[in-house]
Amino acid sequence: xxxxxPAHTGPARLPYRLAQTGLLTGAASAAALALxxxxxxxxxxxxxxxxADYAFxxxxxPLALGMLVSVAAIHSLHGGQDGRLGSVxxxxxxxxxxxxxxxxxxxxxSGDAESLGPVYLLSMLVSLIGLVLFAVALILARxxxxxxxxxxxxxxxxxxxVGEGGPLGFRGSALLLAAACLAVxxxxxxxxxxxxxxx
Numbered sequence: 001x002x003x004x005x006p007a008h009t010g011p012a013r014l015p016y017r018l019a020q021t022g023l024l025t026g027a028a029s030a031a032a033l034a035l036x037x038x039x040x041x042x043x044x045x046x047x048x049x050x051x052a053d054y055a056f057x058x059x060x061x062p063l064a065l066g067m068l069v070s071v072a073a074i075h076s077l078h079g080g081q082d083g084r085l086g087s088v089x090x091x092x093x094x095x096x097x098x099x100x101x102x103x104x105x106x107x108x109x110s111g112d113a114e115s116l117g118p119v120y121l122l123s124m125l126v127s128l129i130g131l132v133l134f135a136v137a138l139i140l141a142r143x144x145x146x147x148x149x150x151x152x153x154x155x156x157x158x159x160x161x162v163g164e165g166g167p168l169g170f171r172g173s174a175l176l177l178a179a180a181c182l183a184v185x186x187x188x189x190x191x192x193x194x195x196x197x198x199x
Contacts, residue, residue: 019073034174070152074144104162131149159178
């Protein structure tokens, strides 16, 4: 009688699906951000005036939520191997990503891109710290290739919500974030189909 490795079925497949859904959502949102960045003129003012301004703002919702779902699902895939560091990273990333939502919503309603003052910038900082810690935790957990976490963190700081106005950003830099999300989605897909290995 031969034994085979059980396939990921039922509830066990949910984190994989959520991770891939979140990563693909993040990739699509980042690609949309890059296209807006490349093919529209971003005015240097604090008001939402034209359709491009509103599109930039709306795009922030799926971008932040996609990244949040991705990190939460990948943390679940670790099965506790990322330890306390992974839990802290998840908390910080959650706080940071959810922190984007109120300023985005208020900006859409008020037409003021600077709504709620520094909350948006604080969310960027907290989310970045969370993603950096997540990258370290992912490397230690060895649940995915070593580059998966760092690529998301680098993609976020270069091509995330700050966009071309960020310290390392440039026009269309969100394409790097989109590429990182797609690469990690592929890694998650390969991890899902690979047989479980006893450590």
